[in-house]
Amino acid sequence: MNWYEKLSEYFPIEEMKSQEHMELLLKEKADMYHKDEGPYHVLMYVETNDFLFIDYLYVSAKSRGKGIGHKLIEKLKKHGKPIILEVEPIDYEDTDSEKRLRFYKREGFKHAVSIGYRRRSLATNEVNEMEILYWSPTNESEESILEKMKKTYKEIHTYKDKELYGKSYQHVNEVLTIVKDKDENILEFNND
Structure with a gap:
């Protein structure tokens, strides 16, 4: 089984980029994607100057x-840079979702509770909500994490989307938002 088959067998379709998209990123954005x-893992990641x-x-x-x-x-x-990722919220019918969150918590990742992520899948047309987790060696602010996520969304997630999928993903400001409580206060992060 090749690397793309492993990923697509494990991750839900609404989270997957097409193989063509990922291969294009590896070729045309080789400086960052x-x-x-290895025989038992596949890690796809973005590296920029600051995250x-x-x-x-x-x-x-x-x-x-x-x-x-x-x-x-x-590794x-x-x-020595902040590390950011998206994870599915816990689904109690899918034990892997809880195990993933526990794993990242053990690795020192925090929830970016003030950042909302809702994207409509081009594959299924369903809205996919994700949680943003991050690890930072320098006590990075969630505002900074949001800006880094926006960069990732614009440069990686939506790279040549119209050309690859026949339509475009939503604008970054519709997908990544600041989460507020009912009184319009930005939610504060609690390390506990």
Whole structure:
């Protein structure tokens, strides 16, 4: 099974980029879009001057619990930059969603609770909500994380979308928003 098949078998269709999209990123954005692949893992990530974004992290079920995910995260942390990723909210019918969140919490990732992420899938036309997690060696603000996510969305997620999918994804400001409470106060992050 090739790297794309592994990813598409594991991740829901509404979260997947097409193989053509990812191969184009690897070719045309090779300075920032990378693949780290081994017999039991596939890691697709973005590296810029000031942050990393994990696009996809897959570790095969038969090798989980052997520290592969931890080693990959540690390798990225050595770059000394904030690391950002999107995860599905916990779905109690899908035990993997809870395990993923627990894994990232153990690795020191925090929820960016003031950032909302809602994108309509071009594949299914359904709205997909994600949570933003981040790790930072420098106590990065959520406002800074939001700007980095917007850069990722514009340069990676929507790269040549009209050409690749026949239509465009929503504008970045519709997808990534500041979450406010009922009194219009921006939600504060709580480290607990």
